[in-house]
Amino acid sequence: MMGFGPVKAEPNEPVFHADWEKRALGVTLASGALGEWNIDISRHARETLHPADYLSSSYYEIWIKALSKLLASRGLVSAEEIAAGGKLETPRPTSRTPLKAADVPAMLAKGGACDRPLDRVPRFAIGDRVRTRNINPTGHTRLPRYARGKLGGHRASP
Secondary structure (H helix, E strand, O other), X not given: OOOOOOOOOOOOOOOXXXXXXXXXXXXXXXXXXXXXXXXXXXXXXXXXXXXXXXXXOOHHHHHHHHHHHHHHHOOOOOHHHHHXXXXXXXXXXXXXXXXXXXXXXXXXXXXXXXXXXXXXXXXXXXXXXXXXXXXXXXXXXXXXXXXXXXXXXXXXXX
């Protein structure tokens, strides 16, 4: 993001910097497997955190804050339960059986469906030169700031 300087790659960076980050990823994925929201809703929950909160949080802190928002919005936990931490007094019913921690690696290896049916013919073909719009929407967009107003696409050489 402009004004924050370059992203500095950490030599031999570990996948996780602390054990709690592993748990943050695991609990986020396990909660997503409940079927109460999809990947886009999950991303939207992260992106709609208050900017000061978002920008002052680490990567996995953002994930946990967004997960708390999602769980509360679906009535799966209360604000008091989140604040208290620990086991829920009364587990809430969900549309799917909860995923067990031991099953997360297999779920990750399997992957998830990300293709969606098209309701119209695409406006652009693979390799078309396109310029993205320089927009600042108030809602969700899949167009990151660093790509706005930029030219992209190319044809592969024969």
